[in-house]
Structures are given as structure tokens and as C-alpha cells.
Amino acid sequence: MVTEPSTPARAKRGLFLPPFDALADPRAVADLAVAAEQAGWDGVFVWDHMRYSPPVAALADPWICCAAIAARTERVLFGPMVTPLPRRRPHVVARQAASLDLLSGGRLVLGFGSGDDWLGEMSRFGDEADARVRGDMLDEGLDVVTGLLGGHLVEHLGRHYRAEDVRFLPAPERPVPIWIAARFGKPKPLRRAAGYDGVFVIGYPGPEGVVAVRDAIEAERGGTDGFEIVADIPADGDAAAWAAAGATWVLTRFGPYGLDPVAVRARIEAGP
Structure with missing residues (x-):
């Protein structure tokens, strides 16, 4: 049964930045994160790709970008959105995450998914x-x-x-939130996400899709208290409609093509 969303609290607002081409520099990404913090945004999240379709030519490493954000900011949450965990060694990711969380004073969010191979992003590297x-x-x-x-x-x-018989220290002082990627209409990733702290859904048909996702998560968890439902919108999108539908985070997306750093900064400085 589909239920109507209750009146939501204000959705948190974040940036969804591809570190591509004009932004393929951790210093540039960190500069934008500082501007975002000053303008009142709640989070800054970066794409994780090894390659992308033309005309994108230059890419920066998202984890280095995250370290730069952690060192330059004091309040915003941040993290990779999302990292295809199967192409990375999970114990290395855990070490990196623990250090990033320590560096930032507990502001890291981990976005994970299985990734895809539509650009040969997996197969070209074995x-x-x-x-x-x-x-x-x-x-x-x-x-x-x-x-x-x-x-x-x-x-x-x-x-x-x-x-095998290992313990990693220092451990984060609080559990690092984990958001799982899911394509809209695919039930298995939603079931997976329900066991963690949030879901970042790709391919929503519109704000009305948030209600269906929330109901699916609620059926798995028995409720959605403390669970983040994340949506992304274009730079000129209407965040209010998504928040009204029940999204707890609405990320403003830039690019991936033809990124103009001046225009990106202007939108960020205009505030969420």
C-alpha cells in the first residue's frame, strides 16, 4: 500500500560534483567546498570514476578530493558518491575512510554501489x-x-x-554513515540499502518516485527513522518538490559535460 508522506523536516541540501575537466583538481574542488560551507550548504559529494565518456578527458581521484575537502572545511558532510566497492580493496577503503573521518572530525559519509561497465570502466582495467x-x-x-x-x-x-584475525585502529568515534546506490525500479539494491543508513537512488521518474522508495525501505526496515533518502537534481531544479515528497537530502548536480567553474561557483554562492 502506498502511503502519503508526512510533512517532512527541511531536507538537507548538498552538492554533487564530478571532479572532471575544469574541476579535475582537488584544490578546485576544495575551494568550491569552502564556498559551499560559507553559503549554507550541508554537504559536498564527489563522483567516483576512473574514466568517463567523451568529451570528458581529465579526472581527479575522489578520495584525494575528499581529503582536500576535509582539511579545508569545518562543518559540511562529504564523501564519495558513489564508490564502486568491487573495484577497490575493502580493507584499503576502510583504512582510508577511518583516516578521512578522523581528519574531518567525524563528517565523512560513504556512498557505495556495485558500479557498472557501460564505458568499459571495469573491463578495461581487468x-x-x-x-x-x-x-x-x-x-x-x-x-x-x-x-x-x-x-x-x-x-x-x-x-x-x-x-583474517585483524583489528583496525584508530576506529571512528561514531559509525560512519553508509548510503547505498540503487537504480529506480530495482528491488534488490533497495533491500541492500535498507540494511544501512541511506539510499541514493539513480533515475527517479520524478519526485513522486520518492514515495515508492520510502515505502519499499519502510517495508524492509519497519520504518524510516534515521534513514536518509537521497535525490539529485540539476542545478536549476526545484528542491522543494523533492523535499515535500519525502527526500531527506537533495543534492544539486553539476555536469558532467562542459563544466564552467565560474558558473558552478556562482550557483554555489547563491546558496541552497
């Missing part, structure tokens, strides 16, 4: 190209990451990953 296998790797990798970030002894001997 990473796993099969989507089903990547889904299995994501689930197993999440177990490793969350276990290691918890700071307790981890014993994981899985099909894809091993973490």
Missing part, C-alpha cells in the same frame, strides 16, 4: 565485468568495511575477500 558477481562482491565487501571500521577483531574468509 576488474570484474559481470554485474551479478559485482553485486556479490559489494555485499561481501560491505561486511569487511563495516567490520574493520567498527574497530573490533574481524575474521572474514569469504569467496572474494579475506580479513
Whole structure:
């Protein structure tokens, strides 16, 4: 049964920045994050790609961008949105995440998904190209990451990953929020997301899709208290409609093509 959304609290507002071409420089991304913090935005999130379709030619590493944001800001949340965990070693990601969270004073959010290979982004580098296998790797990798970030002894001997009798310190002082990517209309990623802290849905048909996502999450969790439902909109999009539908975060998206740093900064400085 589809229910009508209750009157929501103000949705938090974030930026969704591709570190491409004119923004393929961690210093430039950090400068924009500082401007965002001053203008009242709540978060700054960066895309995670190894390559992208033309005319995009230059890319920066999202984790280095996150470190630059952490060092230059004091309030905004930040993180990769989203990292395809199957192409990264989960124990390395856990070490990076713990250090980033410490550097930022506890402001990191981790966005994870299985990734895709529509540009050969996996297969061109010898990473796993099969989507089903990547889904299995994501689930197993999440177990490793969350276990290691918890700071307790981890014993994981899985099909894809091993973490044998290890403990990672320092651990974050609070659990690092994890948002899981899901394409609209795909039930399995929503079920996966329901076990974590939020869902970042790709391909919403419109704000009305938020209601269906919320209902699906509620059915899995028994409620949505403390759970983030994240949507992204174009730079000229109407955030109010998405918030009214029940999105708890609305990210303003830029690019990915023809990024004009002057126009991006002007939109950021105009505030959420």
C-alpha cells in the first residue's frame, strides 16, 4: 500500500560534483567546498570514476578530493558518491575512510554501489565485468568495511575477500554513515540499502518516485527513522518538490559535460 508522506523536516541540501575537466583538481574542488560551507550548504559529494565518456578527458581521484575537502572545511558532510566497492580493496577503503573521518572530525559519509561497465570502466582495467558477481562482491565487501571500521577483531574468509584475525585502529568515534546506490525500479539494491543508513537512488521518474522508495525501505526496515533518502537534481531544479515528497537530502548536480567553474561557483554562492 502506498502511503502519503508526512510533512517532512527541511531536507538537507548538498552538492554533487564530478571532479572532471575544469574541476579535475582537488584544490578546485576544495575551494568550491569552502564556498559551499560559507553559503549554507550541508554537504559536498564527489563522483567516483576512473574514466568517463567523451568529451570528458581529465579526472581527479575522489578520495584525494575528499581529503582536500576535509582539511579545508569545518562543518559540511562529504564523501564519495558513489564508490564502486568491487573495484577497490575493502580493507584499503576502510583504512582510508577511518583516516578521512578522523581528519574531518567525524563528517565523512560513504556512498557505495556495485558500479557498472557501460564505458568499459571495469573491463578495461581487468576488474570484474559481470554485474551479478559485482553485486556479490559489494555485499561481501560491505561486511569487511563495516567490520574493520567498527574497530573490533574481524575474521572474514569469504569467496572474494579475506580479513583474517585483524583489528583496525584508530576506529571512528561514531559509525560512519553508509548510503547505498540503487537504480529506480530495482528491488534488490533497495533491500541492500535498507540494511544501512541511506539510499541514493539513480533515475527517479520524478519526485513522486520518492514515495515508492520510502515505502519499499519502510517495508524492509519497519520504518524510516534515521534513514536518509537521497535525490539529485540539476542545478536549476526545484528542491522543494523533492523535499515535500519525502527526500531527506537533495543534492544539486553539476555536469558532467562542459563544466564552467565560474558558473558552478556562482550557483554555489547563491546558496541552497
